[in-house]
Amino acid sequence: MLDIKAIRQDFPILTQTVNGKPLVYFDNAATAQKPRVVEEAIVKYYETINANIHRGVHTLSQLATDAYEEARKKVQTHMNAKHDYEVLFTAGTTFGINLVASGFGSLLKAGDEVLISAMEHHSNIVPWQFACERSGATLKVIPMNQNGELIMEEFDKLLTPNTKVVAVTHISNALGTINPIKEIIEKAHKVGAAVLIDGAQATPHIKPDVQDLDCDFYVFSGHKVCGPTGTGVLYGKEEWLNKLPPYQGGGEMIKTVTFEKTTYACLPHKFEAGTPNIAGGIVLGVALDYLNEVGFDNIAAYEHELLEYGTKRLSEIEGLKIIGTAKEKTSVISFNLEGIHPYDVGVIVDKLGVAVRTGHHCTQPIMDFFGIPGTIRASFSFYNTKEEIDVLVEAVKKAQMMLA
Amino acid sequence: MTIKEIQEEIIDDFSMFDDWMQRYEYIIELGKSLPLIDPQYQVEENLIKGCQSQVWLHADLQGESIVFTANSDAILTKGIIAILIRVFSGQKAEDILNADMSFIDEIGLKEHLSPTRANGLVSMIKQIKMYALAYQAKQ
Numbered sequence: 001m002l003d004i005k006a007i008r009q010d011f012p013i014l015t016q017t018v019n020g021k022p023l024v025y026f027d028n029a030a031t032a033q034k035p036r037v038v039e040e041a042i043v044k045y046y047e048t049i050n051a052n053i054h055r056g057v058h059t060l061s062q063l064a065t066d067a068y069e070e071a072r073k074k075v076q077t078h079m080n081a082k083h084d085y086e087v088l089f090t091a092g093t094t095f096g097i098n099l100v101a102s103g104f105g106s107l108l109k110a111g112d113e114v115l116i117s118a119m120e121h122h123s124n125i126v127p128w129q130f131a132c133e134r135s136g137a138t139l140k141v142i143p144m145n146q147n148g149e150l151i152m153e154e155f156d157k158l159l160t161p162n163t164k165v166v167a168v169t170h171i172s173n174a175l176g177t178i179n180p181i182k183e184i185i186e187k188a189h190k191v192g193a194a195v196l197i198d199g200a201q202a203t204p205h206i207k208p209d210v211q212d213l214d215c216d217f218y219v220f221s222g223h224k225v226c227g228p229t230g231t232g233v234l235y236g237k238e239e240w241l242n243k244l245p246p247y248q249g250g251g252e253m254i255k256t257v258t259f260e261k262t263t264y265a266c267l268p269h270k271f272e273a274g275t276p277n278i279a280g281g282i283v284l285g286v287a288l289d290y291l292n293e294v295g296f297d298n299i300a301a302y303e304h305e306l307l308e309y310g311t312k313r314l315s316e317i318e319g320l321k322i323i324g325t326a327k328e329k330t331s332v333i334s335f336n337l338e339g340i341h342p343y344d345v346g347v348i349v350d351k352l353g354v355a356v357r358t359g360h361h362c363t364q365p366i367m368d369f370f371g372i373p374g375t376i377r378a379s380f381s382f383y384n385t386k387e388e389i390d391v392l393v394e395a396v397k398k399a400q401m402m403l404a
Numbered sequence: 405m406t407i408k409e410i411q412e413e414i415i416d417d418f419s420m421f422d423d424w425m426q427r428y429e430y431i432i433e434l435g436k437s438l439p440l441i442d443p444q445y446q447v448e449e450n451l452i453k454g455c456q457s458q459v460w461l462h463a464d465l466q467g468e469s470i471v472f473t474a475n476s477d478a479i480l481t482k483g484i485i486a487i488l489i490r491v492f493s494g495q496k497a498e499d500i501l502n503a504d505m506s507f508i509d510e511i512g513l514k515e516h517l518s519p520t521r522a523n524g525l526v527s528m529i530k531q532i533k534m535y536a537l538a539y540q541a542k543q
Contacts, residue, residue, distance in 0.1 A: 019424070341478035343456040351424050359456050373458070373477060402429060403479055 021353025071285030103244030110136030175324025176332030
């Protein structure tokens with residue numbers, strides 16, 4: 001059981017008022033709020049050990065390097081990666097996917113196929129379109145049903161020896177659907193395809209075990225797991241990271257440089273050109289420590305409770321339709337009010353202190369599939385409460401009354 | 405009436421409201437009463453596409469003045485267009501281009517000037533001024 005009252009006290013922002021009302025923050029799928037330990041760790045880093053890493057011989061540089069590499073080990077343990085050098089620090093999920101897709105842009109050839117799903121975020125569509133344009137490979141899409149679940153029989157049919165990459169999201173940001181990624185990975189491996197899992201939406205709720213999943217790449221963002229913005233992780237299996245060409249050139253990523261020829265550094269440095277977000281990486285480790293202390297089993301159980309309560313309460317509103325009704329769902333509720341544009345609802349509930357997301361959530365193909373301009377999305381975190389859901393329900397009712 | 409006079413009238417209208425809810429209810433009413441755009445003008449080329457809501461804006465030169473008609477799929481956006489049309493429709497290109505927009509702030513709609521709601525106001529005003537500029541160049 002979680003002590004929500006105590007947990008809420010860890011998050012200074014939650015005591016704020018917005019438009020004169022207590023803040024109800026339900027835009028957690030966009031970014032999570034930060035606990036005090038995270039804020040303090042940022043300040044502490046800059047006040048005590050700030051220095052450039054990996055090359056300095058002076059004490060501060062050593063301390064900063066140790067802290068950064070220790071954070072990498074924390075991520076390794078968190079994801080159960082085999083080696084710490086399989087954990088690359090990035091600027092976020094988008095960066096990680098671009099790194100992998102760009103690498104495949106030079107490995108793929110005409111006739112090869114890249115398989116993504118109908119519920120991908122634009123970040124897991126556009127980089128693969130680039131890769132396909134560059135290589136002549138073809139992009140194919142696993143369709144979904146009206147509940148927002150992938151149609152696995154269609155996936156089986158799309159999978160052929162030509163499939164070289166399968167890139168799917170662990171959890172849909174717009175619908176909350178949890179995809180059967182273990183099955184997807186196993187089947188993809190049978191035809192020899194590499195699998196990238198977009199874990200941006202999953203990592204705030206689930207602790208991924210990359211060895212158990214056996215995925216080739218797993219990416220996520222620091223800011224969605226209570227860490228700083230501009231941080232992220234790309235896990236890649238050693239053999240794949242060795243196969244992929246470097247993404248950016250610069251310092252840190254080289255072994256030797258002459259004007260004729262450069263040889264690259266070993267992993268993970270090959271993919272970490274330039275001075276990284278040192279404070280960000282270290283503090284991402286602190287954020288993961290915090291979440292692990294709260295406990296992912298506790299988080300999942302409590303958020304499921306919030307999902308069930310929110311679904312029940314919102315369903316009571318006449319004319320409200322939930323988009324995304326998969327059996328396996330995380331604490332995301334996307335919905336629309338009959339005859340009312342989601343934008344209008346978002347503006348009104350904001351006035352009542354409730355932060356939700358409206359629009360297409362960077363998933364235009366999903367909106368096209370359901371034939372809607374967008375949705376109102378409430379996404380719950382472990383620091384939210386049922387009382388806050390009640391405030392949302394009242395705010396939505398008020399908006400409906402004003403806009404009808 | 406001049407643009408300035410109309411803006412003052414609108415500021416007057418909004419000064420009757422005590423809170424945001426009355427203001428928004430009024431905007432919703434304005435949105436509902438916005439005259440329908442001729443369907444032939446609700447087309448892709450008149451679309452100001454944004455992240456949140458869609459706006460179609462059509463301009464027509466009648467004599468020396470520019471007449472605007474518009475529509476949106478969101479009612480608050482439509483209400484805001486209604487205000488802009490009241491200010492700008494029937495005015496001369498030069499006056500539209502020189503118009504000061506500080507009345508937006510005075511009627512409590514400044515938040516709609518933020519970039520995420522850009523489609524609400526900033527891009528509409530920009531588009532209106534673009535039409536004015538185009539007609540002025542033609543004359």
